[in-house]
Amino acid sequence: MSEEILFIPREVTTEENFAPGHRACIGCGEALAVRLVCKALGKNVIIVTATGCIEIISSLLPQTSWRVPWIHTLFENVAAVVSGIESAYKARIRKGKIPSKGVKFVGFAGDGGTSDIGIQALSGAMERGHDFLYVCFDNEAYMNTGIQRSSATPYGAWTTTAPVGEKRPLGQMTWKKNMPEIAVAHRIPYVATACPSYPFDLMDKVRRGLDMAGPAYIHVFSPCPTGWRCRPDISVELGRLAVETGIFPLYEVVNGEYHLSIDLPELRPVREYFKHQGRFRHLSDDVIEEIQARVEADYKRLREKAGLE
Amino acid sequence: MGRIVGLEGSFAVAEAVRMVNADVIAAYPITPQTHIVERLAEMVANGELDAEFICVESEHSAMSACVGASAAGARVFTCSAGQGLELMHEVLYIPSSMRLPVVAVAANRALSAPLSVWCDHSDAMSLRDIGWIQMFAENNQQAFDLTVCAYRMAEEVLFPAMVHIDGFYLSHVIEDMELPAEEDVRDFIPDYEHPFVLDPDKPVSMGCYAPPFIYPETKKAQEVDFEATKQKILKTWEEFGRIFGRYYSPVELYRMEDARIALLVMGSLSETAMLAVDEMRDAGEAVGLIRLRLWRPFPFAELRAAVKDIELLVVLDRAISFGMGGPVCSEVRSALYNLVERPPVIGFIGGLGGRDISVAEFRYMIKRARERVNAGEEREDKPELIGIRE
Ligand SMILES: Cc1ncc(C[n+]2csc(CCOP(=O)(O)OP(=O)(O)O)c2C)c(N)n1
Numbered sequence: 001m002s003e004e005i006l007f008i009p010r011e012v013t014t015e016e017n018f019a020p021g022h023r024a025c026i027g028c029g030e031a032l033a034v035r036l037v038c039k040a041l042g043k044n045v046i047i048v049t050a051t052g053c054i055e056i057i058s059s060l061l062p063q064t065s066w067r068v069p070w071i072h073t074l075f076e077n078v079a080a081v082v083s084g085i086e087s088a089y090k091a092r093i094r095k096g097k098i099p100s101k102g103v104k105f106v107g108f109a110g111d112g113g114t115s116d117i118g119i120q121a122l123s124g125a126m127e128r129g130h131d132f133l134y135v136c137f138d139n140e141a142y143m144n145t146g147i148q149r150s151s152a153t154p155y156g157a158w159t160t161t162a163p164v165g166e167k168r169p170l171g172q173m174t175w176k177k178n179m180p181e182i183a184v185a186h187r188i189p190y191v192a193t194a195c196p197s198y199p200f201d202l203m204d205k206v207r208r209g210l211d212m213a214g215p216a217y218i219h220v221f222s223p224c225p226t227g228w229r230c231r232p233d234i235s236v237e238l239g240r241l242a243v244e245t246g247i248f249p250l251y252e253v254v255n256g257e258y259h260l261s262i263d264l265p266e267l268r269p270v271r272e273y274f275k276h277q278g279r280f281r282h283l284s285d286d287v288i289e290e291i292q293a294r295v296e297a298d299y300k301r302l303r304e305k306a307g308l309e
Numbered sequence: 310m311g312r313i314v315g316l317e318g319s320f321a322v323a324e325a326v327r328m329v330n331a332d333v334i335a336a337y338p339i340t341p342q343t344h345i346v347e348r349l350a351e352m353v354a355n356g357e358l359d360a361e362f363i364c365v366e367s368e369h370s371a372m373s374a375c376v377g378a379s380a381a382g383a384r385v386f387t388c389s390a391g392q393g394l395e396l397m398h399e400v401l402y403i404p405s406s407m408r409l410p411v412v413a414v415a416a417n418r419a420l421s422a423p424l425s426v427w428c429d430h431s432d433a434m435s436l437r438d439i440g441w442i443q444m445f446a447e448n449n450q451q452a453f454d455l456t457v458c459a460y461r462m463a464e465e466v467l468f469p470a471m472v473h474i475d476g477f478y479l480s481h482v483i484e485d486m487e488l489p490a491e492e493d494v495r496d497f498i499p500d501y502e503h504p505f506v507l508d509p510d511k512p513v514s515m516g517c518y519a520p521p522f523i524y525p526e527t528k529k530a531q532e533v534d535f536e537a538t539k540q541k542i543l544k545t546w547e548e549f550g551r552i553f554g555r556y557y558s559p560v561e562l563y564r565m566e567d568a569r570i571a572l573l574v575m576g577s578l579s580e581t582a583m584l585a586v587d588e589m590r591d592a593g594e595a596v597g598l599i600r601l602r603l604w605r606p607f608p609f610a611e612l613r614a615a616v617k618d619i620e621l622l623v624v625l626d627r628a629i630s631f632g633m634g635g636p637v638c639s640e641v642r643s644a645l646y647n648l649v650e651r652p653p654v655i656g657f658i659g660g661l662g663g664r665d666i667s668v669a670e671f672r673y674m675i676k677r678a679r680e681r682v683n684a685g686e687e688r689e690d691k692p693e694l695i696g697i698r699e
Pocket residue numbers: 030051052053054075076109110111112113114137139140141142143144145150
């Protein structure tokens with residue numbers, strides 16, 4: 001399944017369902033990811049978006065960036081709104097009120113809207129087994145409201161609510177919540193991680209998740225120059241570094257089976273990823289060592305799950 | 310033809326939802342609303358109702374799912390009570406601002422703490438500004454009728470509508486009522502098409518972001534249209550009356566002809582209040598009853614007309630606004646304030662957390678109100694909490 005290549009450069013549509021002209025910051029990895037996801041989704045979808053950067057940059061009245069049907073209501077209820085839309089289509093098709101057109105249902109939310117405030121609605125929707133794709137765009141903090149920490153903020157990172165101070169020199173003092181594993185624990189048919197630095201892999205995964213009957217979850221690493229305190233022209237490079245250091249491995253879990261999308265014989269040191277970002281500037285060598293060890297252990301565990309160790 | 314049946318209030322509501330042929334139901338159980346969800350789940354399981362029943366994990370998700378389903382063109386239903394309505398609160402403003410005709414029933418319940426599953430109107434009073442059409446039923450027949458009417462109103466004006474039924478007093482009590490023929494209800498609530506639905510053939514963006522240069526205009530448009538729902542509400546009730554023989558209006562009067570004193574209540578208490586009025590009338594007292602049926606949009610004109618000739622208005626609230634008094638009483642006072650001639654309004658608060666109000670207590674309220682007028686306290690603001698053990 002994961003071997004199958006669905007998108008190749010020349011065949012990717014030039015059509016932009018997420019229109020240019022939106023208000024994202026320069027170099028926004030999240031906007032790039034949304035654009036690629038929308039290319040893979042095509043036209044026959046309904047997208048529900050949570051409050052957050054994606055919604056704010058794309059829907060300033062009276063304009064909209066969405067060339068497909070799109071709805072935003074609140075921050076924490078994306079999966080519940082999708083549940084309602086999917087159920088409406090199901091009931092209305094069954095009752096002969098509308099024809100069956102194979103419409104797909106998709107939820108978009110940030111890491112805050114997914115792993116914090118929206119986790120209950122998401123868990124409920126995955127457990128109930130609605131036929132939908134949920135995409136979490138993880139920029140590792142509440143960016144829309146000004147870089148506050150979320151449970152997806154990495155250990156040691158500076159944010160405005162986990163600041164670096166004399167008494168608390170670390171910034172974020174907890175380890176990143178593993179949201180893809182939480183999705184896997186719901187035993188849904190498809191879970192994947194992806195990153196816009198690997199656009200074809202990302203689009204392939206979107207298509208697979210979309211075509212899978214039942215809930216599918218994709219966790220997309222989305223570099224944010226504004227919040228990460230880095231240059232806006234290195235977002236794509238940062239995504240690659242996150243993957244190559246093993247900080248954000250790319251994999252799929254299809255019906256419970258793990259496949260690594262890229263298996264790295266050797267991980268690059270995490271320091272190479274950290275050095276570009278102001279949010280990690282304060283980290284001591286000891287802390288970096290601690291993170292290095294954790295990343296390696298986690299990567300090894302993931303390879304074990306994929307039957308590679 | 311309709312038939313007379315003995316039905317619990319919850320089952321009456323479920324029957325209404327079945328007869329209007331709802332497409333999507335999303336609800337989360339909470340006492341005293343549970344029998345409505347259970348009955349609907351059973352109807353769907355038995356094939357009596359062809360709907361998607363979403364067993365959501367919370368009331369927040371119940372209303373969110375209804376919003377999504379309604380935005381996709383479905384006829385939807387949810388119900389809740391007390392804490393459930395509070396948890397749902399944030400989402401309740403969405404269908405009214407996005408013009409989605411969601412219909413909900415609230416089985417009114419007190420709010421924690423201390424925990425109470427019993428009836429009062431504290432939950433309803435926290436929903437005053439959500440922008441929904443809101444009505445109060447006083448018996449099971451009305452619970453059925455108003456739920457049916459709610460669909461007609463909501464779908465004609467594209468605003469959500471909520472029917473309040475008193476928890477336990479209606480939700481759990483079996484009463485005789487007339488169940489109309491299903492075809493008649495289906496004729497009265499025909500299939501509807503929302504003009505803007507989420508459909509890939511005609512993409513629309515819903516729920517955009519509005520900075521100060523445009524937000525107030527959206528609210529003005531909402532308020533103008535919401536005010537205009539009143540005419541459709543009246544028309545719906547008139548037509549319902551013609552077809553089904555039961556007539557409703559925003560403010561309903563009982564024995565108000567040449568009344569000098571009027572009681573004003575909402576919900577099931579009006580049934581007891583009518584008995585009290587009968588007794589007082591028998592004793593030669595010119596007392597009548599005003600039942601506030603329509604809560605939003607607030608029926609200013611009808612209320613003013615109803616109190617035109619009376620000398621004293623006594624309002625019973627089933628909720629407290631701490632530091633303020635009775636919420637219904639304060640709204641009634643403000644509705645009358647600009648009249649040149651208006652009766653004094655004396656407020657009482659009672660029936661909190663399921664405490665019964667008896668005929669004797671209604672008589673007591675009238676007596677106390679008179680005493681206060683005689684003592685020159687008729688313009689005093691403070692409501693008396695009745696039936697409290699000191
Ligand atoms: C109930 C509620 N609480 C808080 C907020 C404020 N708020 C809006 S977006 C947001 C953070 C969004 O973070 P995330 O989901 O990670 O998306 P991002 O902006 O980072 O893409 C917060 C805290 C809100 N809109 N609603």
